[in-house]
Amino acid sequence: MSVAVERRHRLRGAGAFAAVRERRAGASAGPLRVQIAPNGGEIARVGFVVPRTIGGAVVRNRVRRRLRALMQRRLEAHAGLDVVVAASGGAATEAWASLDRALDACLAGARARLRRGDAGATESAARHRGGAPEVALRDNRGVRVARPGRDDPTGGSRLSSP
Helix, strand or coil: CCCCCCHHHECCCHHHHHHHHHCCEEEEECCEEEEEEECCCCCCEEEEECCHHHCCHHHHHHHHHHHHHHHHCCCHHHCCEEEEEEECHHHHCCCHHHHHHHHHHHHHHHHHHHHHCCHHHHHHHHHHHCCCCCCCCECCCCCECCCCCCCCCCCCCCCCCC
């Protein structure tokens, strides 16, 4: 039995995946990580990331098929969103029910972050990439806080030049 996600529900191309990563809200549970971003449309689009570290092609394709089947039932509930589901090593041996629960938890967490407009996820992602955060840090009064070494225009060098 083949479980196909209709073409219109597929997230295609590196640019589409990168856009979700840049504008995303995400959550992790078990061997899954989900990132979501509004797509401005009326349908959900979904893409899957199953790295080679999970196993050979047969194992990766099995994981991808399982994730596709789990997401197929959830597409209508996530209309208007682009969803990227990424698997890690344990996904290959995880039980179906466990993957189902993990996917539900990831989607619920990511949607909650999206509703809150959680900028912390964006900042930590920028820091992980080595770039500047997209949202400035602020103290409890809302005043921007400079971080030594990161916000310093000299590149973090504390040594004075001769």
